[in-house]
Amino acid sequence: MFEYIKATYEVDVDLGMDINFNGDRGIVTEDKGHYIGVTFDKDKPGTISSVHPTDDLLSFTGKYRKIRKMSRSQQNYSDYIRSEVDCSFAEWMRF
Numbered sequence: 754m755f756e757y758i759k760a761t762y763e764v765d766v767d768l769g770m771d772i773n774f775n776g777d778r779g780i781v782t783e784d785k786g787h788y789i790g791v792t793f794d795k796d797k798p799g800t801i802s803s804v805h806p807t808d809d810l811l812s813f814t815g816k817y818r819k820i821r822k823m824s825r826s827q828q829n830y831s832d833y834i835r836s837e838v839d840c841s842f843a844e845w846m847r848f
Contacts, residue, residue: 769773769820773811777793779792779794787805788803793802797823
């Protein structure tokens, strides 16, 4: 993971790293190609923001943390969005 970022931007980043960005603390949760996927502590689990690895406001603390899991209801809604069905979420939940 993060091979492109490591090779192109020479930023040593890994999944689960603790970061600070613009005064907000977060965890690296996803490789997004040119960007680092971050879940900020202030956001719900599963909410992933894109942060550019060379942004001056980004700093790595050198620590690792456990990635917070989405709640069951968040996971259900995420599955519904990805399913691309032609019905409401309530209808989809009845399946």
